[in-house]
Amino acid sequence: MKYALVDGHRHEAAVGLRGVCQGCGLPTTAKCGQQRVHHWAHRTANCDKWWERETVWHREWKNEFPVECQEIRISSSSGDFHVADVQTPNGIVLEFQHSPLPLEDRQARESFYVNMAWIVDGRRKGSDFTSFAHSLSFAAPDYGNVRGWRLPLVRCAIAENWSIALSTVYLDFGDTMFPDKGGPSFSHKELPCGGILWRVTKAPNERIVITPFLRQSVIDHYMRGTPLDGFDPHPRPANGLWDYRSID
Numbered sequence: 001m002k003y004a005l006v007d008g009h010r011h012e013a014a015v016g017l018r019g020v021c022q023g024c025g026l027p028t029t030a031k032c033g034q035q036r037v038h039h040w041a042h043r044t045a046n047c048d049k050w051w052e053r054e055t056v057w058h059r060e061w062k063n064e065f066p067v068e069c070q071e072i073r074i075s076s077s078s079g080d081f082h083v084a085d086v087q088t089p090n091g092i093v094l095e096f097q098h099s100p101l102p103l104e105d106r107q108a109r110e111s112f113y114v115n116m117a118w119i120v121d122g123r124r125k126g127s128d129f130t131s132f133a134h135s136l137s138f139a140a141p142d143y144g145n146v147r148g149w150r151l152p153l154v155r156c157a158i159a160e161n162w163s164i165a166l167s168t169v170y171l172d173f174g175d176t177m178f179p180d181k182g183g184p185s186f187s188h189k190e191l192p193c194g195g196i197l198w199r200v201t202k203a204p205n206e207r208i209v210i211t212p213f214l215r216q217s218v219i220d221h222y223m224r225g226t227p228l229d230g231f232d233p234h235p236r237p238a239n240g241l242w243d244y245r246s247i248d
């Protein structure tokens, strides 16, 4: 946890500091070693069973948002509580997910938080990026209002796995150069090599639509309700074949 309560105020971990968990009220210990990001730990197991061991990636994402939006305790009418990674001023929860999450756990969070979005670490496994980049280089264009691509469901495990979420999902591959494989559709030259998140949406006919947006615009969208900033749409072919229902 980034925060615990010290004298009733949220505080980051620091050497020698004692705090209590803002979720359960039990004592927490400040962990300020060299191996991991400085954090607070329960003396026994974390009271929030959804808690994921924090990485630098988590911490960098939390820090994109104001302090008062980070690690927000949310409780239900039945008394259950969880600590959301971020809750924006308009009540949307953002969860930063580094590790794979079984479908039932994902659904439990979606039904608890209701209004939420996922940002998924695409760099946890090298093979996720490799298969994503490979799929993209042979994907068909998606002729939406912004530039996107359509992948067959089975081409890319991380996209397939997250396409069945009920909430919006963005894959974060960080600042990574996509190899130019010379495929028929995607060229890395079309997009900047950093500052992008990839929205994953399930589409009819066993397809997934992958849409890149500027990372900062995703943050602004959730904080302030501003539109997502995508890229210019693919030019539609004059022969009418831009309608995917006729070509899938």
Ligand SMILES: [Zn+2]
Binding pocket: 021, 022, 023, 024, 025, 026, 042, 046, 047, 048
């Ligand atoms: Zn606790």
